[in-house]
Amino acid sequence: MIRVRGLSKAFNGQKVLDGLDLDVAAGEILAVMGPSGTGKSVLLLQLIGLMPPDEGDIEIAGVVVTDLAERELLKFRRQVGYLFQDSALYDFMTVEENVGFPLREHTPARPVEIKERVNELLKMVDMAGAGGKYPSELSGGMRKRAALARALALGSKVLLCDEPTSGLDPIRSRDISLLIRELSRKLGCTTLITTHDVRNAFRTADRALVLNQGRAAACGPENVLRASTDPFVMEFLE
C-alpha cells in the first residue's frame, strides 16, 4: 500500500533522511519512532506531497506521489487522511463544520446528508454532542479526536498521523492511541504513525521502525525490536 525507496532529504547540507526504504502492507499499522529531529515529520510531509524529496520515490495505493504536479496532488490527497500534531482544526469553524468541510468540498452530498455523516463520524470518535463547539472550547484530546474524524471523513484508506499523542497526558495518550488502532482496523486503513512515545507506539502499531540519522536502525514487531542488539535501538527503547 505504501512503498518508499531511497528517500533522502537534506536541510542546509544536513541530511535528515538518508536513502530510507519503507513498505507498509494494506491494512497494516506502522509506527515510525525516533528522537526529535530524525526526520519523522519530514517523512510524513513527503508522503503526502507537501515537501518534495531530494531523491527517492514514494508510491501510495499505486500512485507515484513524487511524479504528481500540484493540482494532481490536491486530488490525490483526498484518498489520504492526515492527522496533524497540533490538530490544525480551523478555529473559525465549529467542530461540525470542520468535520464536514472535506465532505462539502469533495462530495455532492446535500447538507442533511453531510450532517448525518458528521454525526456518525463524531460518534465514532466519542464526540457526539460536541459538534457545535469551537476548537478553542475543546481540550487537547478532544481536538485530536475531532481532527481524526475530519481526517477520516472522506473514507480514506490511508491514514497518516503525526505525533498523535504529543501534548496529551498519559491517559489521553493511551485513549487516542487505542482509538487510532480501533478505527484503522474497523475501516481497514493502512496507517502510519510518527511518534517518540514508545509505549503507545507498541500499543497502536503492528510493527515499528526506529529511525536513526535518517536511516532505519531496526524494524519489526515489538518482540523483534526488544531483542535488537543495536546500541541506539536499545537505548531508545529503554
Place this chain on the structure above:
Amino acid sequence: MAIVIMIKNGLASLGRGALFFMEAGGCVLKGRVRWGGVFQQIFDQGVRSLVIVMLVSFASGAVLALQGQVMMARFGAKEFIAQLVALSLVRELSPVFTALVFSGKSGAGIAAELGTMSVNSQIQATRTLGVDPVEFLVVPRMLACLVVLPILVVVSELVGIMGGYIVAVHEANIPPVYYVNQTIQCIGFVDFFCGFVKVFFFAVLIGWICCYKGFFTSGGSMGVGRYTTAAVAMCYVGIIVSNTLLTKIILTFWGN
C-alpha cells in the same frame, strides 16, 4: 556586504510575492472564486473599518474647513471653503486616509488571521484536505479588499464633506444651501475618477501585501506579531510612495 544581502533578500521576497499574486490572479481568471467567502470577507472587512474611517473622515473634513476658513479669509475667498473641502477630500485625502486606516484595521486583521492559520498548520491542513489554500483563503480576502475599499472611500468622502459643512455653516457662517450647491457643482467626473484610480491600486496593494505576509508567516505567535507589523508598515510605505507617483501620472493626463 550587508546591503548586498539585504537587496538580494528583498528581490527574492519580491519575486515570491509576484508569484503569489499571479497564483491568486490565476484562480480569479480561471473562475475559481468562492463567492460565499468573498461576501463574508466583504462584511468582515467593512465592519472592521467603517466606524474608524467615518471618524477620521469627519475630523479631516472639519479640520479642512477650520483651516480653510482662516486661510481663505486672508485672501477674501472664504466662500470657496466648500470647494476646498470637497476637492481635497475627493481627489486626495479620502483615498489616502481611508487606505491607511483600512491597512491598519482590515489589512492587519487579514495578515494576523492568515498568519495564525499558517503557524497552527491550518494552511497545510487545507492542502492535505485536497483544497487549494490560495483559492480558499487568499482569493476571497483579496477580492473583498477590491470591493470594500472603494465603498469606504465613498463613505469617507460623504462624511468628510459633512464635517466640512458643519464647520463652514456654524463657524464660518456660510449659508447651508450655498455650501451644498458649491460642493455639487465643483466635483466633476474627472475628480472622482482620479480618486478612484488610486483607490483600486491601493486595494490591490493592501490585499496582496497582507495576504502574502500572513500566508508565509512562521515563528509561532512572535512571528504572527512580526509579520503583521511588517505587513502594515509595508502597506503604509506602499500607499504613500505610490500615491505620489499616481498623482503625478494622473495630473499629467487629467490635470484639468
